[in-house]
Amino acid sequence: MAEPMKIRAQLSGDLVAIKVLIGHIMETGQRKDPRTGQLIPAHFIKQLSVGLNGKTVIAAQWGGAISKDPFLGLKVKGAKGAATR
Amino acid sequence: MNELNELRRTLLKGGCAAGLVAVAASAGLLLPGRALAAEWNKSAFEAKNVADALKGLGASGVADSRDILIKATDIAEDGAVIPVEVTSQIADTQSIAILADKNPLPLLAVFEFVDGAQGYVSTRIKMGQTSNVRVVVKAGGKYYSATKEIKVTIGGCGG
Numbered sequence: 001m002a003e004p005m006k007i008r009a010q011l012s013g014d015l016v017a018i019k020v021l022i023g024h025i026m027e028t029g030q031r032k033d034p035r036t037g038q039l040i041p042a043h044f045i046k047q048l049s050v051g052l053n054g055k056t057v058i059a060a061q062w063g064g065a066i067s068k069d070p071f072l073g074l075k076v077k078g079a080k081g082a083a084t085r
Numbered sequence: 086m087n088e089l090n091e092l093r094r095t096l097l098k099g100g101c102a103a104g105l106v107a108v109a110a111s112a113g114l115l116l117p118g119r120a121l122a123a124e125w126n127k128s129a130f131e132a133k134n135v136a137d138a139l140k141g142l143g144a145s146g147v148a149d150s151r152d153i154l155i156k157a158t159d160i161a162e163d164g165a166v167i168p169v170e171v172t173s174q175i176a177d178t179q180s181i182a183i184l185a186d187k188n189p190l191p192l193l194a195v196f197e198f199v200d201g202a203q204g205y206v207s208t209r210i211k212m213g214q215t216s217n218v219r220v221v222v223k224a225g226g227k228y229y230s231a232t233k234e235i236k237v238t239i240g241g242c243g244g
Contacts, residue, residue: 015203028190028211030189046125047125050202052200052201055199055200056199057198057199057200057201057202058196058197058198058199058202059196059197059199060194060195060196060197061125061126061130061194061195062193062194062195063130063190063192063193063194064190064211065185065188065190065193065210065211065212066193066194066208066209066210066211067165067166067167067208067209067210067211068165068166070208070209071168071207071208071209072206072207072208073170073205073206073207073208074196074202074203074205074206074207075202075203075205076201076202076203077201077202077203
């Protein structure tokens with residue numbers, strides 16, 4: 001992926017709070033270019049998955065109406081030292 | 086020049102035909118019982134109203150629930166970035182879908198959870214105008230929903 005992505009995970013008890021910030025324009029395909037009057041083609045993230053120790057725990061599907069540079073906060077039950085991906 | 090134009094016409098026609106094939110193929114997505122991390126749910130995400138979007142998700146018999154907490158601002162100045170936090174206190178939450186009733190394409194996102202993932206999602210959404218934000222939770226094969234109105238002073242869906 002070309003876009004930079006930041007991930008932070010914080011353990012509290014047996015809950016891991018995961019925060020993800022993705023740099024992406026999330027173009028809906030409904031805006032018009034003010035100069036040409038043409039619609040700007042849609043370009044947004046459609047699928048995203050979060051894995052814990054190699055197993056997918058969250059699978060997300062998105063539409064174009066998630067904000068530009070999406071932020072995502074999630075909570076997963078996991079043992080200390082578990083690797084998130 | 087004429088020749089070039091003709092070529093362009095042919096290419097455009099070709100493009101349209103290819104588009105139709107793609108639509109036909111995606112119709113298969115309507116089948117219920119999609120597996121986790123399945124293909125993008127085109128029929129639900131491209132639905133233009135809430136009823137169709139719910140149909141695309143396969144959600145029927147949706148019951149109101151007080152166990153779904155939606156934390157968001159009451160009045161959003163900028164419709165392009167509205168922080169929303171959803172917590173489902175329903176046991177065995179399998180998925181959370183977020184919709185904005187009056188958006189051109191109401192379905193915003195669907196999150197599916199397995200093994201230890203908590204029924205919690207925090208994200209930022211775009212809204213075209215003041216409307217209800219609807220959260221539909223699937224738990225134990227049943228669907229529950231909750232709504233919260235968010236007033237938007239400047240729309241975020243462009244135009």
